[in-house]
Amino acid sequence: MPDDKAGALEKHQLPTEVRDSLDELRALSSKAEDGDKDAKKELRRKLREASPQVVARASDISRTAQHMLIRTAAAKDPLTQGALSGRLDMMREEIAGENPTSLEVLLTERIVSCWMVVTLFEVLMAGQLNADAKSRTPLSYTLKMLKWQESAHRQYLAAIRELARVRKLEASLPTVQVNNQVNILQG
Secondary structure, three states: OOOHHHHHOOOOOOOHHHHHHHHHHHHHHHHHHOOOHHHHHHHHHHHHHOOHHHHHHHOOHHHHHHHHHHHHHHOOOHHHHHHHHHHHHHHHHHHHOOOOOHHHHHHHHHHHHHHHHHHHHHHHHHHHHOOOOOOOOOHHHHHHHHHHHHHHHHHHHHHHHHHHHHHHHHHHOOOOOOOOOOOOOOO
């Protein structure tokens, strides 16, 4: 996966050909969803022929879930939504580093997702603990939310530890050196 490593962790902006392919696939998907059988066949064919980056982005339900959380945390504020989305992209780049392995990309995505969940719980808990709040949930629900928040935080820290462990293991792997020897027999 030489060049694919850079493609596995997208930069802030998708390349034009990837965006165009995704737009085309979305249009076909919409037609297929409306019952167009030819569009469904064409969609399957186009997906088989699509680049790994296009398939990865089209099937990235983790990113979809993150954006659902962003909309909730931002409370319909477009500035906050855009800023959070950009922040997640920056976190992906920063955490994964240069030339991440496939495993590092997966763990990076997990860390970013967990960060978003932890952040959302902090927002929700702040609303419950705000002295000026006009309405609050019952204490029993707030305590349940606190347990969810603690669980999300443990998962977040576990993902960070796992990425650190993977990097430590990768750093301790010996480098492989290949020597070719040619023996010529005189006879």
